[in-house]
Amino acid sequence: MTVMKSFLGAAATLALCAGAALAEPALIYDLGGKFDKSFNEAAYNGAQRWADETGNSFRDIELQSEAQREQALRRFAEAGMNPVVTTGFSMSTPIANVAGDYPDTKFVTIDGYVDPEEHPNVKSILFSEHQGSYLVGMLAAMASDSGTVGFVGGMDIPLIRKFACGYAQGVKAVNPDATVIANMTGTTPAAWNDPVKGSELATAQISQGADVIFAAAGGTGLGVLQTAADEDILSIGVDSNQNYLHPGKVLTSMLKRVDVATYDAMTAGPDLETGVEVLGLAENGVGYALDDNNKDLITDEMKSAAEEAKQKIIDGEIEVHDYSSDDSCPALSF
Amino acid sequence: MDFLTLIQVLDSTVRLATPLLLACLAGLFSERSGIIDIGLEGKMLAAAFFSAAIAYVSGSVWMGLLAGIAASMAFSFIHGLASITFRGNQLISGVALNFLASGVTVLIAQDWFGQGGRTPSLLAGGRFEPITLPFAEALRDVPVLGPLYYELISGHTILVYVAFLMVPLTWWVLFQTRFGLRLRAVGEAPEAVDTAGVSVVGLRFAAIVIAGVLCGLAGSYLSTGLQAGFVREMTAGRGYIALAALIFAKWRPWYALWACLLFGLLQAVALRYQNIDLGAFVIPVQVMDALPYILTVVILAGFVGRAIPPRAGGEPYVKER
Numbered sequence: 326m327t328v329m330k331s332f333l334g335a336a337a338t339l340a341l342c343a344g345a346a347l348a349e350p351a352l353i354y355d356l357g358g359k360f361d362k363s364f365n366e367a368a369y370n371g372a373q374r375w376a377d378e379t380g381n382s383f384r385d386i387e388l389q390s391e392a393q394r395e396q397a398l399r400r401f402a403e404a405g406m407n408p409v410v411t412t413g414f415s416m417s418t419p420i421a422n423v424a425g426d427y428p429d430t431k432f433v434t435i436d437g438y439v440d441p442e443e444h445p446n447v448k449s450i451l452f453s454e455h456q457g458s459y460l461v462g463m464l465a466a467m468a469s470d471s472g473t474v475g476f477v478g479g480m481d482i483p484l485i486r487k488f489a490c491g492y493a494q495g496v497k498a499v500n501p502d503a504t505v506i507a508n509m510t511g512t513t514p515a516a517w518n519d520p521v522k523g524s525e526l527a528t529a530q531i532s533q534g535a536d537v538i539f540a541a542a543g544g545t546g547l548g549v550l551q552t553a554a555d556e557d558i559l560s561i562g563v564d565s566n567q568n569y570l571h572p573g574k575v576l577t578s579m580l581k582r583v584d585v586a587t588y589d590a591m592t593a594g595p596d597l598e599t600g601v602e603v604l605g606l607a608e609n610g611v612g613y614a615l616d617d618n619n620k621d622l623i624t625d626e627m628k629s630a631a632e633e634a635k636q637k638i639i640d641g642e643i644e645v646h647d648y649s650s651d652d653s654c655p656a657l658s659f
Numbered sequence: 660m661d662f663l664t665l666i667q668v669l670d671s672t673v674r675l676a677t678p679l680l681l682a683c684l685a686g687l688f689s690e691r692s693g694i695i696d697i698g699l700e701g702k703m704l705a706a707a708f709f710s711a712a713i714a715y716v717s718g719s720v721w722m723g724l725l726a727g728i729a730a731s732m733a734f735s736f737i738h739g740l741a742s743i744t745f746r747g748n749q750l751i752s753g754v755a756l757n758f759l760a761s762g763v764t765v766l767i768a769q770d771w772f773g774q775g776g777r778t779p780s781l782l783a784g785g786r787f788e789p790i791t792l793p794f795a796e797a798l799r800d801v802p803v804l805g806p807l808y809y810e811l812i813s814g815h816t817i818l819v820y821v822a823f824l825m826v827p828l829t830w831w832v833l834f835q836t837r838f839g840l841r842l843r844a845v846g847e848a849p850e851a852v853d854t855a856g857v858s859v860v861g862l863r864f865a866a867i868v869i870a871g872v873l874c875g876l877a878g879s880y881l882s883t884g885l886q887a888g889f890v891r892e893m894t895a896g897r898g899y900i901a902l903a904a905l906i907f908a909k910w911r912p913w914y915a916l917w918a919c920l921l922f923g924l925l926q927a928v929a930l931r932y933q934n935i936d937l938g939a940f941v942i943p944v945q946v947m948d949a950l951p952y953i954l955t956v957v958i959l960a961g962f963v964g965r966a967i968p969p970r971a972g973g974e975p976y977v978k979e980r
Binding site: 361518519522525544551 | 769776886888893
């Protein structure tokens with residue numbers, strides 16, 4: 326027993342020393358998984374770009390269950406990883422629980438919010454999703470012939486409602502008479518990975534007249550995009566550029582530059598500036614995707630209208646209502 | 660709600676009920692023979708992955724279907740080995756299979772395709788295409804019956820029709836054949852079957868092989884019929900809803916059909932109408948999502964007749980010496 330104890334102790338010390346010497350950054354993906362072609366994959370791409378450019382390496386883990394969140398944070402912090410970058414709003418509570426125990430480690434929560442007063446070693450990165458969604462909403466309304474557009478959300482959480490609300494406002498800005506059909510897939514994390522339900526939701530929206538559907542639903546969104554392509558209507562991807570999934574059928578993608586946020590955090594390393602940072606249109610934190618796959622779908626007219634609105638939002642001329650500011654949406658009822 | 664909307668909701672019901680029905684019938688065969696099968700979810704998931712993967716690699720959806728059935732049968736065989744041959748706990752074996760499927764599908768998918776636990780999107784030929792039944796186009800303009808036939812009955816993939824044909828077939832096998840009588844007997848009183856000189860182990864293995872085939876069809880339908888590829892955890896709890904439907908149906912084939920259609924309808928309505936406004940009050944969508952489970956609890960509590968499971972269910976058979 327004592328032999329075992331000292332052996333374990335030695336191993337732990339060794340691990341700690343090794344970790345402290347390296348100070349590699351670490352990345353924790355949310356339950357959607359590393360290659361979700363969306364949010365987490367964007368984080369991975371940013372980290373990989375950092376690794377390729379600097380020649381350094383990073384460690385990462387894909388969470389399999391809720392219970393692993395705190396455990397993964399502690400494992401990385403104890404191994405001397407710095408900073409520990411996490412994706413997903415669900416990480417904010419575990420980080421708040423853990424951060425105090427590792428004052429020398431910097432934690433980054435992308436999409437989450439941790440009170441900077443209480444936890445000075447945490448950086449919260451938030452995105453102005455409502456601004457980006459507003460722009461794709463405008464594009465959707467301009468591309469729609471029927472005057473009805475759809476929205477499919479993943480799990481019903483305030484963040485996804487923020488997407489829906491910005492989208493609806495953009496649609497109404499172009500066509501005040503337009504109808505926005507908004508559906509949520511479910512109320513459990515399984516709602517992020519249920520393409521079958523996504524397809525059914527898309528089918529239901531199409532039969533109600535929708536001819537452009539914006540999917541902000543992780544893996545579920547792949548079902549939405551598939552059905553939209555099969556039924557020959559347009560869809561809008563989310564987080565990463567998803568235009569390539571069905572070339573010519575995906576109108577655009579609402580980009581959330583999680584990759585840039587991850588890249589910047591890793592570049593800053595242990596000297597990372599903590600606090601709360603909000604990335605909006607002005608910081609190029611959100612936007613819409615233009616590439617070869619959708620160049621025939623976005624006319625110059627649509628593009629210039631979107632660019633004009635973008636400038637107005639940056640200048641403060643257009644105020645896009647943020648659902649999470651007061652839990653209500655003027656353009657859409659849930 | 661106009662007529663066309665009703666048809667569309669029912670159409671969606673059929674699509675959503677099909678995987679439930681196949682899994683439910685799989686569970687029915689298994690549990691009627693005295694083997695409780697929690698692993699429906701895992702078998703469906705494994706089948707969904709292997710049918711999508713093989714359909715992608717070979718370009719033929721039929722090869723995919725065969726691979727899906729084979730994968731599901733392999734899982735059935737493990738379940739049989741653990742719970743029949745070695746008389747292990749059937750619940751634990753089933754739960755273990757669910758976890759195994761959840762992990763192994765993502766692992767193999769990542770190794771083969773490198774797309775993070777999913778298969779690439781299937782192209783035409785790798786997917787089951789909807790079948791337009793004869794005269795569907797011609798009858799389309801006939802009032803009421805036309806849309807009913809064209810939208811609701813026609814235009815599904817072949818697996819949907821197979822699933823619905825499985826109901827009378829299951830009834831016939833279980834209640835009209837000697838094999839069915841023995842299968843039911845082995846779930847009620849295996850010692851009696853053994854006394855009559857019929858192999859309990861053989862019958863139970865036969866039942867779970869049938870269950871494997873049906874789960875294979877269900878999984879294939881998810882990934883190659885409804886979707887064009889596999890996504891991790893894409894069964895999203897349908898195996899458990901099928902188990903609930905099985906209890907709801909009191910382990911009978913025709914009841915299983917109605918239970919699955921009811922659960923499918925609840926899902927379809929929940930997907931079509933987020934919150935149902937009844938004027939006086941609003942039913943939130945979460946209530947619709949929870950209803951299958953609430954109904955099952957009501958049934959189990961004995962409000963709508965009693966649900967009596969096969970008597971020998973869950974107990975490994977030990978021959979008396």
